[in-house]
Amino acid sequence: MAVITRAQIQRELVPGLKVVWGQELKRYPDMWPEIFETESSDRSFEEDLNVVGLGPANVKTEGSAVTYDTSSEFYISRYVHQTVALAFSITEEAMEDNLYMKTAKQNTKSLAYSFKYTKEVTGAAILNNGFTAGYNGGDGVPLFSTSHPLVNGSTISNRPTTGVDLNETAIEAMRIQMARWTDSRGMLVNYQPEKLVIPPDYMFTATRLMSTVLRVGTSDNDINALKEMGIFSKGFTMNPFLLDTNAWYVKTNAPNGLKHFNRVSLSFDKDGDFDTGNMKFKGRERYSFGWSNPLGMWGSPGSS
Numbered sequence: 001m002a003v004i005t006r007a008q009i010q011r012e013l014v015p016g017l018k019v020v021w022g023q024e025l026k027r028y029p030d031m032w033p034e035i036f037e038t039e040s041s042d043r044s045f046e047e048d049l050n051v052v053g054l055g056p057a058n059v060k061t062e063g064s065a066v067t068y069d070t071s072s073e074f075y076i077s078r079y080v081h082q083t084v085a086l087a088f089s090i091t092e093e094a095m096e097d098n099l100y101m102k103t104a105k106q107n108t109k110s111l112a113y114s115f116k117y118t119k120e121v122t123g124a125a126i127l128n129n130g131f132t133a134g135y136n137g138g139d140g141v142p143l144f145s146t147s148h149p150l151v152n153g154s155t156i157s158n159r160p161t162t163g164v165d166l167n168e169t170a171i172e173a174m175r176i177q178m179a180r181w182t183d184s185r186g187m188l189v190n191y192q193p194e195k196l197v198i199p200p201d202y203m204f205t206a207t208r209l210m211s212t213v214l215r216v217g218t219s220d221n222d223i224n225a226l227k228e229m230g231i232f233s234k235g236f237t238m239n240p241f242l243l244d245t246n247a248w249y250v251k252t253n254a255p256n257g258l259k260h261f262n263r264v265s266l267s268f269d270k271d272g273d274f275d276t277g278n279m280k281f282k283g284r285e286r287y288s289f290g291w292s293n294p295l296g297m298w299g300s301p302g303s304s
Helices: 092-097 102-128 168-179 200-211 225-229
Strands: 037-040 045-052 072-080 082-090 193-198 236-238 248-252 258-272 279-291 297-300
Touching: 072 279, 082 102, 102 258, 102 279, 168 193, 168 225, 168 297, 193 200, 200 225, 200 236
Parallel strands: 037 258, 193 236
Antiparallel strands: 045 072, 082 279, 193 248, 248 297, 258 279
């Protein structure tokens, strides 16, 4: 077991030491809540059942019988909670000789950020793996696919057929594609783009596309239709945990899209070891990330 000894913190043992740095870095705020909706859980796993509703109503001629329709179950999305834990231990002698308890205090702050960092990486992995075969959702295909199955035998797409980089034309095509989305009975659904989700490489492009009054990159006096129409009602979020520098994503208002289930909130504990006298500090939480309705997101892997 890894243990922090006096040899590792000998300079911290010097009386009058004012600053211990290296763990007091400026950190990013929580990024994953910008993408995921959170629900609580009291089970080892959660399941979302996709239920297909009734189809369009039919014209009934005079004297004829009414047409009956049925709803049905389609597929299940399962969220299996993982346990995340980390600890550190400090020798009894190091605790005794560290006059200001700096080691325990600093490492506890570091421990908290370790959990925060892991959660960001785990959440971002849903998008980072969103185009990868084998990382499938409840409908049997990846999050971003041109062939999400519908119960009527057809398919629906939440990505371009060929990947495109972030630009005005690509956003226009995304919005038109989204306007033609249907449910499993072939009826149009009014899902709207809400938020643009980008890696750091696109933050300047996104600002120009969404903030200028006139159209970007032209000498014409055209209005910026993206801004005028309010295509992204909640703006954009830059997520440094997104790995692909060309990929970009759009969060929609579709229900049951990307989800985070909180099973056990982050908690910290400490205890002493009787045999060694060492002090142990531990953090632990349980959660899961995933998606149920793939139309909660739209994504492009970029052109390369």
